[in-house]
Amino acid sequence: MYYRCTACQQTWYYPIDRCVFCHQPVTRVTPEKFTIRALTEVQIPSREHQKVPYTVLLLEDEHGQTHTRKTFQSYRVGETIEDTTAAASQRTVIATKIRYSLDEAADRLFRLMGPLSIENKSKIAILSSCTDSDPALLVLLVDHLLKNGAQTDNITIGERFADDKAITKAKKILAGHPLLSELELVNFSDEAHETIPFRRSLFDIPKRLIGSDLLITLTPLALQTAKENALISSHLAGVFPGQRGSNLQKIAELPFDNPILPKLLCLIDARVAAISDDQDNDRTQRTQLLFLGRDFKAMDKCMCKLFDVPEHTLLANSQYQLAGEEFDVIQSPV
Incomplete structure (x- = not known):
């Protein structure tokens, strides 16, 4: 570009x-x-x-x-x-590196992903705490959704906030950006849930997600060298009430097409990769990378391989294909 x-x-x-x-x-x-x-x-x-x-x-x-x-x-x-649309497969993980600006890189990332098939009435939920993600990236994401047919009234941003202090901080961040201030902030901890059986498991799903046509996860890259990693899987598991560990097990067993989760789009902000060891010492690397994909398990597998950290055993059978304008360069980002 x-x-x-x-x-x-x-x-x-x-x-x-x-x-x-x-x-x-x-x-x-x-x-x-x-x-x-x-x-x-x-x-x-x-x-x-x-x-x-x-x-x-x-x-x-x-x-x-x-x-x-x-x-x-x-x-x-x-x-x-x-350079054409890269996301031919559901397991494709698109990678791009920021050259001059976040705006330019995000535009390239979404272009390679291809059309989202959004309609005026499409209900979209963005899973983000707003406090651990760069608001500028959130603004670009929302702007892209609006340009592709989404309506402001149909976009919500939410997370399972730990307390009122976290909610207040998130509201302050959204209020500081005109585009984000128009969106509804949802605390999934306060949302009514509905129990849906699937295979051998029961899923308590926030009703807000049941009515969504698209769920977008915005996740900063944070990995550990001494523990098993499942970045987006853990993020999704945290939305459901109950024990995160048991939810992670159930989430990881879901096939790509399932009645539990809406259609997914997963965005990982890896511009600064936070990697901690067994002593909880954080090591940060400026990679200037963004990743986008539709299959959360493929995304998790890709992150573990690229950043050389242990993957969760639940990802053993997952596969991914790395793509993008510079996919063959991004072999070992750290």
Whole structure:
């Protein structure tokens, strides 16, 4: 993606609102087809590029603009690369790295995911405490939903808040952003529940979720090196009343299509990865990564593999496919 002046046709690779030469508006250009004009194989590691060999491609898009891209795959000069919708499989995990701005990266992530099939009356629940996630990412998510047909009155943000203090803090965060201040904040601890049997388990589900057409989880990346990890699975299990451990077991046994959870979209904010050891010492890594997918177990499996932490035994049979504009580069983000 780059930005082009509507008048003088000057271009920029970083976000800009108006042309610095003629002060006219600029438009986003999203190329989808690239031709490899040259390539260089790098054999010597450097800072942030420890894994070698890799190749740097010089690309020309369908508009004649040139780009560079790092890759671990083998290509030849003259070959064509296409960036199209990546989420062909329910197990696909889309990854993207922030280059210049969160806005630009989020736009690329949603574009690669493909259409969400949202209607005016679609009920959407966003699972986020608002306090442990960046409000800017939440704003971009809501803005994307509205641009795709959702209505403000049909979007709620919720979590099982521990106490009134947490709710007050969340309300303050939402009130600080005009777009978020219009949304309803829900405490799932106070919501009425309905018991639904599925297979051999009983699920106490907040009625608000039963009536939702889409459930979006917004989860910051926090993993542990000394314990089994199931990031989004645990996040979902926390919505249901009762013991989180037993809920996790039941959630993990759900097939992709099930009558318990609405259609899912899982967004992981991994810009700063928090990884703690057995002494609860946190190690943070700035990866500048965002991940998006539809299958929460595939997402959990992917995070454990990429960040080299133990996965929960419940994820043993889960599979994932990593995709995105730079999916072959994101082999070992930390």
